[in-house]
Amino acid sequence: MKSMQIPKRLTTALVHSLTAGVVPRIGLEHIAVGRKLEVASILQDMDNIAEGGAAFRLITGRYGSGKSFLLQMIRNYAMDREFVVADADLSPERRLVGTKGQGLATYRELMMHLSTRTRPDGGALEMMLQRWIAGLQQEQMQLSGLVPGDPQLHAAVELRIYAVANELQNLVHGFDFAKVLAAYWSGYKLGDDDLKAAALRWLRGEFPTKTEARRELGVGVIIDDDNWYDYMKLWGEFAVRIGYKGLLLFIDEGVNLYKITNSVSRQSNYEKLLTMFNDTMQGKAQYLGIYLGGTPQFVEDQRRGLFSYDALRSRLMEGRYSSSGSLRSYASPILKLDMLSHEEIMLLLQKLRDIHAMHMGYEPKLVDEQLVVFMQAAVNRLGAEELLTTREVVRDFMDVLHVLHQHPELDYEQLMGEREQEYEASGGRKNQQKDASTDEMDDFLAEFEL
Template sequence: MRGDKDVTLGAGGATTRGGGPGATCATPGAAHPRVPRRIATVIVNSLKGGVVPRIGLPYITVGREPEINALLRDLAIVADGGASFRFVVGRYGSGKSFLLQTIRNHAMGKNFVVADADLSPERRLQGGRGQGLATYRELIGNLSTRTRPEGGALTLILDRWISGVQSEVAAAGTLPDDPRFVDEVRRRIFVVVDQLHEMVHGFDFAKVLAAYFDAQLAGDDDTKANVVRWFRGEYRTKAEARADLGVSVTIGDDDWYDYIKLLACFLRKAGYEGLVVLVDELVNLYKIPNAISRQYNYEKILTMYNDTLQGRASHLGVIMSGTPQCVEDRRRGLYSYEALRSRLTQGRLGREGRVDLMAPVIRLTPLAPEELLVLVEKLADIHAGLFGYERRLGEDDLARFLEVELSRVGAETLVTPREVIRDFIEMLDIMCQDADATVEGLLGSGALRTLANPDERDVAGPGAAAGYAEFTI
């Protein structure tokens, strides 16, 4: 196996390539996905560090089918010209960021443009010192498409738009060497631009787009760079923007969301399905010490929520994620803002153990033990392939690991997929480096009998520990 360029995954839920105790043969004829070594390295290093890998998610995705399908239905609504807004709520390490990254990949594959940002003390939705604008800049900097999944796709989008219009003109019979070609391209460009005039700030937005097209024709790279700078919200003063681009507005803390709506409409006209905005770490709004500042941020969420659900935005999908505490705490969380609480709180029927995945809030339930078994098996295959050894863990070993992991003190409230994955990869690392290490030896050492960070307790909703009390095969 050493020296291979790819890592082989066992197909199904209980197949292995190793010859250790309890190993079983793969199903005859089953397909074995190949994991490139570069992706396998990112997966292992990211998961061990407690973060979600940006690539390779399909190789380790387990469960969450109902949640994913619900969010995919939202993408269909956005593609049809509507808008959507969802909250994904779950404890630390429960898979919120993983779900967001999974939807990010799905959206790019369906020809959406995706913008994502993590909130922080410096990045909020509203702020008196540029925190809202900082979030906008992060979103624009992370614009991603199918052909530019790593972000930074703004220039690519603008160039693709102009190139697409030129191709349409040529396909209609007016070739580039025809004197009418430039005029026809310009006419079609301004048809798109004129359709944005009726929106808030649409006139200036359209004027900047036209300036980019003129600069493209003239080969004026400085003006193109200034247009990109304006879209990124990097102009500090209106005078500076007026001197460079002839527009008297700049994107700021108070109005950045209006430009997100404009961008979503433009992207549709530029050949994309729409714009999906992913905002993670809502807990940083919960942590704002000043109550008035928190309320301003919650008011911005309410504005975005109302816009999308009342039809004042189009081709725009917004997904925000946070912990149950930062949403449901009536003293500091979203529920402290009555207008949001009345919109987001569960109805009485939803509290009877039923799950409504069409509601604005999607609450993540724990992965079932069977799903965790499939997950650790995939990770065992990836780890063995990455480091070039025959997998030593069979199904019985994996089941034994999960049995100990999910029965330790505090598991009912603290064990999450992140905790399980971290411990499992650590065990694989030790066994990879020590040929004499065994599963029973490591599990019997008592290291997994208590949680490593008992102070990292999070507020969980009713039933959050369901499925963790017992593990049997």
């Protein structure tokens, strides 16, 4: 790490995000530890999706265990591999279905965050369409020698656009989708910004009524709460036809479905999730990956979780051979995030130490033995099990790095001693339980002769 130079914009994003306890959008590869088997499994999904397949995964783990981090890291990998990606967090206002347009709100959020490698921060919809049209124009100019502005060039491009549109017409809602693409092309060709804007509004799910859509675009349907997922399948097909590998959806905070108090509404959302699962598993969707993050309770609670819905429970429950002892299959729909080992956390702390020093412009002063002291203090304060949900540990460690940098007269051991005294004075108590995790910590400490 010390010999590696990371751009300032990346270290800034990493330091600021981790200090605040949120997942950075960029630079994740510089702090990633563990998760090799999970990542390898999802990369295999991407290969399958690029060949016309589909994938559905539930990524589960406790709060702070790294679900959001893994989803964000896979999102970045996908863009590097020329996939279109979209992400959204579920909330009381954003669900899969709802009586007040919560499903459509999720679609709009996904479309707002539609991203590609060249537009990684969202808002890629219009850029994708313009890139597609520009690519077709360039291709036709090379084939025929036509020049920009030539009516024959417009006619040739239009034929190619309608060829793609005709392929989409055979899919559910494909006819109207194709008509809106044609309307966008007409606006592009004629320089009609209003027509282009109307087409983009429709594609983003922003038309409130069918009457308005018919008046402005000649299309008698709109994207709504009932059909938004069908249009996501269309986006996957369309993405491939304009030069991408497919579409991946990253939906986090699935626990908000578990929190729905009305049982009928909750079951309706689980039914929509079942539809997504069946489509991707049975080949009804192509070039589409769906990755949903949630807590184990959201999945396994048989009273309100996904397992309360019999059709989902029968599909998601592990087989008797998929999780036997230390052996695990990473091909199942549920990816359970194991706790990070002490060695992996140690490696993470080393990376954070060096990134902080690089960002602030000083030579790292903390040695590995001091990092182990920090880990030991965290185990004693939080309990070994909580230590391994890394969000709070990372945030505390970033605080230590900031304090030591801003107060150079302060000694590390002095700081740690003061903090522990403050913790005990505030009524905290050290975890005295002797379990497998603390045994593991003792073995780890022995390696450093501490």
